[in-house]
Amino acid sequence: MSFSVIGQAVGLFVVTNIDDILVLALFFAKGAGRRSATRTIAIGQYLGFTIILAVAAAAAFGATFLPASVIPYLGLLPLALGVKGAVQAWHHRNDADEERAAKDGGPKILEVAAVTFANGGDNIGVYVPVFVTAGLAGMTVYVVVFLVVLAAWIVAGRYVATRPAIATALARWGHILLPVVLIGIGLTILIEGGAFGL
Template identity: 55%
Template structure:
């Protein structure tokens, strides 16, 4: 059991380290908004639950939800969200309806998390296939605990003096750029559109 937990922690870290940057930017984007941690945490859990669901169902051959060739096209989600956020910045739209700060919706967090999880699915499927259902359950349990840890680590980073201020000042430019680059990387690494 201890070995499985250690392996799950290592696997989670290897496949999710890039999420720290994106989550920190989410915190900067929603700075000073009430309940932003809850929104980001729930969105991260929804997206990650989608990743685990696809990986588990595919692993056990119950159904192929997605052909392997479709996963790289998940890159279109952060690419489109990044282009929209960049366009809104250019047009000077950076407040939500009540003027309380830049908008950040739970579906956006979930969609970016899921789209960024193509590599997770690709790694989790062979690991799940080669282990018993009990070990897979341990892996999933560890992953779900670590999702919270990752969100709170990102919040900690985003609220550090200096870092928090820089993120708040520059997120309107950095956030769209990171999403666009993330989308392009997902598309390119998966050879979508013949890239």
């Protein structure tokens, strides 16, 4: 196993997933005070990212389960979750922070997975040619490195969310920021992909 391939894999992961740190931090803020939040977020993140890798690997072998024309419409997932979160935030706008957190219920595995998959849908287009060029052995190295670095990404997201100043801000504004970020991600995916003729 070449160290240069490992380095390239780490670099590719970082470049294509840098925006996930903020999303993870917001999910961790949403799950603050819940014992199972870290496990829920980690499982959701791994589930969503594993689907991205499976689609990219299948496409590298010639199977196209997800046509390129469909990828921009993945923006509908975070957009819908963001709108749902915004509606909930509006309904509970006068609640105390603790009361709002209790009603919210924290992040859900499928919610995290859906956002991860939609936000990383454009990564498929980057991963496919890399996987094709790397061959089966190289692709295996990329996948293993991606899954290892993903754990570090989850830890980094949790670290960001638990810094005292950030944690205080997220506790106060996270219920608003998460829907705004999800709506922004959804709109960006839709617009940059040219969905609906945008």
